[in-house]
Amino acid sequence: MPHAPMAPWNNPSFLFLLALLSLMSSASQSSRLFREYIGAESNCLSFLDVPIHPSVDFHFILSFAVDYTTSKHPTPTNGDFNIFWDDDNLTPSHVTSIKQSHGNVKVAFSLGGDSLGPGYVYFHPFSIDSWVANAVTSLSRIIKRYNLDGIDIDYEHFMADPDTFAECIGRLLTTLKNNRVISFASIAPFEDDEVQRHYLALWRKYGSVIDYVNFQFYAYDASTTVSQFLGYFEMQRSNYNGGKILVSCTTDRSSSGGLSPEHGFFNASRMLKMQGKLDGIFIWSADDSKSNGFLYEKQSQDLLASDRLY
Known part of the structure; x- marks a missing residue:
């Protein structure tokens, strides 16, 4: 008597195919967003030097605009921002040119940063209302002069409590978006108690106006392993x-x-892509x-653009 055909859900080959299709579907949901900070070190670098897949x-992110004076001994200005990126090689005309020649490029700029000269940059508002105004x-x-598309928040030192930071930055982003001055916004926190207190306060109240979280995974220890990196990623998720958490290396x-490209960063990123969790990659800087010919920029973009699962 002939055997009844095996039900497909009991067939190992069929189950393997289903699993493969599920992985392919997850991978296809991952983002193809690549972001790069540029201009912080006045390195005679232009947009055209950077390979663009x-x-x-x-997204290029000009670094930095800071609410400090441009004098020899910079001091806080209560929200009156000045440009501190390499304005000789990253000018308004250069922004217009790179966007015209590459339809997939947008240009943002970042506020704050770590330091100016020998001193830290502090978030130091005199009052919420005056700073926001x-x-x-x-x-x-600045945005209109440079034809910029978005803004990134990278304050790392604070002379204000978390609630004040949340109100100042949250109102700023909300107003710029409502006025259609910017189309996207991001924040750049890292694992530090004070930093996280400030950014999580902002996220809890104004997360709806923040499009990307450029989490600085390279602020973790240099001995970070792939499994530790994936654990850190889940913790920040x-x-x-609900945020789009970008992975990063320096x-x-x-x-x-953090987890360097030489020790598994791309393996970890590939795993997240297979799971449909890779919201993008950014590099500092x-x-x-x-000096290395933008090797990791090329590898990052190839990974994001590829449909392969390995």
């Missing part, structure tokens, strides 16, 4: 619940940390990558 969404005015002027050899 035609199949990714590419000054910031909206000065930043709108929980902290910034090409700054003087302060390198183009200035530091110039």
